[in-house]
Amino acid sequence: MIPYFNHPARLALVVVALGTTAVAIAAIGNSDDSKGISPQDTPADTALIKRGAYLARAGDCMACHTREDASEDYGGGRPIDSPFGAIYATNITPDPKAGIGDYGEQDFAAALRQGIRADGSYLYPAMPYPAYASLNDDDVHALYVYFMQGVVPVAKPAPETSLSFPFNQRWGIRAWNWLFADEAPYTSLEQTTGTISPERHAQLDRGRYLVQGAGHCGSCHTPRGMFMQEKALNDQDGDDYLAGSELDGWQVPSLRGGDGSGLRNWKEQDLVDYLATGRSRHAATGGEMRSVIQHSTSHLNDEDLYSIAAYLTTLGASDKASHASGDVPASQATSDSKSSSARDATTHQLTAAISLDEGARLYLDNCNACHFANGAGADSVFPPLVGNAQATADNPKALISTMLYGAQLPSTPKRPERLQMPGFDWRLTDDEAASLASFVRQSWGNQASAVSPEQVAEVRRNHGPVDATQQGRPEYLRQHAPIPSSTPSSN
Amino acid sequence: MQLGPCNFCGFCSNYGCLNYSKATPQTCTLDALKQRSNFHYRTRCEVTRIVKSDTDDTVKGVLYYDAEGNEIFQPAGLVILASFPLSNVRLMLLSEIGQPYDPEQNTGVVGRNFSYQITGSMDLYFKEHQFNPFISAGGSGQVIDDFSPDTFDTASHGFIGGSYIYTTQGPGGAIGALRTPPGTPSWGSEWKKQIKAHYGHHMVLGTTGSNMSYRDVYLDLDPTYQDPHGDPLLRMTYDWKENDLRMTEFMAERMREIVTELKPEYHTESVKQRGDHFDPSSYQSTHLTGGAVMGTDPNTSVLNRYLQHWDAHNLFVMGASAFPQNMQHNPTGTVAALTYWSAKHIREQYLANPGPLMSRG
Structure with a gap:
């Protein structure tokens, strides 16, 4: 009688290796990433939860809302350094007390797209709600269902953020939002007649939606102004958009094309390789981008990665590109x-x-x-x-x-x-x-x-x-x- | 997984590779395994027993000490024993799985058919020729395979088996790779002087030969010496045999023919001769084989042809311990091929229908 054979999911395989100094254990049969799915969920729910899980990857919610030791997914508590002090990411698991379990879908959408908590107070714009404002209703719904049903509740509250005066006055954010945030929903890329195929247009539009919305690439790659606002929130908002910046002394390359851009010699395939694996023929990732690739972009499907790459290669050069350039600047580039x-x-x-x-x-x-x-x-x-x-x-x-x-x-x-x-x-x-x-x-x-x-x-x-x-x-x-x-x- | 380009530093025979150029588990396997959500590993552990189940035709897990010294039982539906050949044999003996080999009665199987390799080498000094010993890689040698087992009529020369003859520039490690003329002290100013004069002027010829299995060459548990847990160490009963020494003498003659053609200023030989005894203090290779061999008869083998233990169908044993003889070549390729072969049958047959994959006949 071998008890573990009765239950295939519990069948453990033990490998004794390396001169008997290591033991490797594998459960035979694949486990599912969406651990919160319970057997009574309908297939439709399961598909929706999976889509929400995918969008949470695309939005890299984990980067801030999971501590670096990755002990409790989305349990919050990770400090985000700001010039005014540490802002602690919140617990966004469905625990009703410590997390967002008592949020209705409208509350969830308001926090995500407008930076307003269920209790009416304002989130610090460390949360990229100016970017998430682009998320469409279907995607917000999928994310809501995932965070309510697909995430394991964590009962431990995240530490409170307490910035110094005047930055502890959250009402001030309302004015900042009025000045700098944009609650307008995403508007599709204009179809210029005859220049590109409908398929290419759909691909570019998908890439643009991901870059501008869930991906919130501008949070790092767009230079910020005097009030820490991104100087442009999308490609219609000026050519500061994704024109490169600096983060903790590390250059954040411009994602715009043209001489002097960090992506000057990058082809679509190079971008796809880099986002999927952290490595390409041009670069190996470092700094903050390492975490973005590990937790977010490496989990995106090929179709989305090619869409993002296709869109980025359409962005024209910025007047300010030279300021953000790390590549050989155009003015100095020799023949x-x-x-x-x-x-x-x-x-x-x-x-x-x-x-x-x-x-x-x-x-x-x-x-x-x-x-x-x-x-x-x-x-x-x-x-x-x-x-x-x-x-x-x-x-x-x-x-x-x-x-x-x-x-x-x-x-x-x-x-x-x-x-x-x-x-x-x-x-x-x-x-x-x-x-x-x-x-x-x-x-x-x-x-x-x-x-x-x-x-x-x-x-x-x-x-x-x-x-x-x-x-x-x-x-x-x-x-x-x-x-x-x-x-x-x-x- | 990715390999980095080799920069031919020549250290790979004795060291890990910083450049990701060497196909070792940390470069080619471990990070891929860690991506799997159903995989866990525990380092700094020492497995001391494979535990038999009550029905006696299976095992139910392993006992191990963790890094803190706690003894832990890990239950298992399937156990794959994949340590070094000597450790595979010792663990089965300690666990009393399979009948230990008795050379006097010629009964039992665990520890039987232990074999090794027999090597020889010649070092050639050329005053005029400049070699580049600082540029080398593990696989950069040249081999003459015309004297390998079964390639010519060895019986007419008085032996069975064979050997390959090779030359290589590796390993290029500091000090270990340096050659001096006979009689040079092994340290001091005279040694330094000779190193300067001789560095880059040597080439090596070598043989790696087969080693048959013999009734009185075997592995068993040591009656005297124990490890810190109180478990007996493994005892190796081994010596060179006349057949293999005749073979290596024949190969030395072939190498001398090459030396005669190459006309070095001088050459030195390190070749075993009839009457020589095995000396464990002198390194020749890590290619120890046998002791838990595969076969079709449970009276003479530990494992069936799928590397499945005859006496415990959920125990599979990987590695060169399965080789019935040592047929000269480096064992890694054969070990990998046998492992794929076994894994295929575990996956495709055993998991669906656990039980012996061969009848005891």
Whole structure:
């Protein structure tokens, strides 16, 4: 008698591996992601809940409403830093006390699209309701059904947000909303007769709806004004829309086309690869975008990803693009033959490895094994440094941070491998890191400013010291998978 | 999953690969498994027993110590034992699953047919030729396969089996990859002087040969030595046999023919000869095989042809422990092929209808 065979879902498979020092356990049979679905739900409900779950992914609700340790989905409690203090994301599980279980669908829609809570008070615009205002009624309905029926209630309330005066006066947000938010529903892309097929129009419109609404890409990629408002909420609101910005010292690339754009050489397929996997032939994701890809875009279906990519490639250049550019700026971009000779010159210098300056020598000793003498890296594995948006951004913080503290790609359904770059903070002095960063920013045709040791020191100061046992490990691993400090004495 | 391009650093034989260029589980498998919602893994655990069920024709789980030293029973409907060959055999002996091999009575199966490999090498020094030992990869060698088992009439030369003859530049690790002339001290200024003079001027020829299984070569539980849990360690009873030494002497003659043609300034040999005994302090390869072999007769094998245990149909044992003989080549390819073969039959036949996949005949 083997009890576990009677119940296929509980059939456990145990694999004893690695010299008997590891045990792997798999339940045979696939589990369903929509864990709240109960057996009595009708197929129609199930489909609606699944659609709501998908839209919650598209809206990346998890990014703020789930704590980083991902212990309780949508239980809130994650602090979002604002210039005025931490804003805590709320518990949006269907728990009636701690969450939004007593919200009716109208309450839910008002919070989502207008930033108004069920009790009538105003949400801080850390919640992207100016973007979610574009969501149509069907999608809001699906999201409501999902959050009420497809999410496990969490009874623990999220911490209260308490900003300093005057920012604790939520009534003030009403005026901000009046000035900057737009409650108008989404209006479809105009069909220009004869230029594109109806299919292409539908695809572009779908991409536009996702970018402007659920995806709330503008929250980071559109520059903000004096009152922290996005300077444009959609492509009809001015060419500041998605024209690039800066977040915590990291350049947020412009998503608009044209010379100087972060996406200048990106084809639709490159964008799809990047959004689905965090890697493409042009870049490996880092900074805040890592979480967006991990929790949101990597879960979107191909049709939506191609729609988003198609739409983004239609956005024209912005007048302000150069301000947001991380790629080789148009004004400095040399002709193709000239830039290819600059690329060759660095490649030859590193290959010959004779009379190298400190930066070039440090590159060979620390970077060359993966990024190679030609700075081209390897497609979708090691990002190229030539024309790399972050490496050549006006603000070198992203480059310095990545060099010192490493990077790790998210594991996504299509590309599960969490490729890592180790951190070099333990082996480079401030002077060395500055020489190396300057070399990367001024080689192969890259033309960004030199980096000073003081800039490196500042990044180190803001980061704080690294525990000796964690040295060389990528930042993400240090935070999420620390090495146990000692080995227990079981053997 | 993705592999990074190899930069030929030459460290891959003895080290993990930082560049994601080597097909190891952490590069090619683990992150894909972790994407699955029905997969869990526990590290820093030590499995000490596979637990038999009361009916005796199945197992019901495993006992293990976790990292904190707690002893835990993990129930299971199916157990796949996939550790190193020696650990597979020891765990089955400790768990008393299958009859232990007795070489005197020639009964029992667990620990039977243990085999290894027999290797030899020659180091050639060329004053004029410059090799680049700092550029290398694990798979960058060249092999002569004309003397492999079953490729020629070995009986007329007095042995069965065979060997491949190879040359390679790896592994390129510091110190370990350095060659000095005979008589050079292993440290100090004279060693440094010789390293400078000889670095980049050596090439290696080597053989990796078959090893038959013998009645008096086997694995069992040690009567004296125990691990910290009080469980007996595994005991290996092993020595070289005349057939395999004759084979390797024949291969040394073939390598000498190559050396004669290449005309190095000098060469040194490390080749076993008749009368030599096995020396566990001298590394030659990790390719230990057998001890829990597959077969069609439960009286001479632990597993049936699907790697399913004859005595416990929900226990499957993967790895080179299933090899009845060691037929020279690196075992990884065969291990992978057998694992796919077994997994296919588990998936397509066993799960639908759990029970023995072969009758005991």
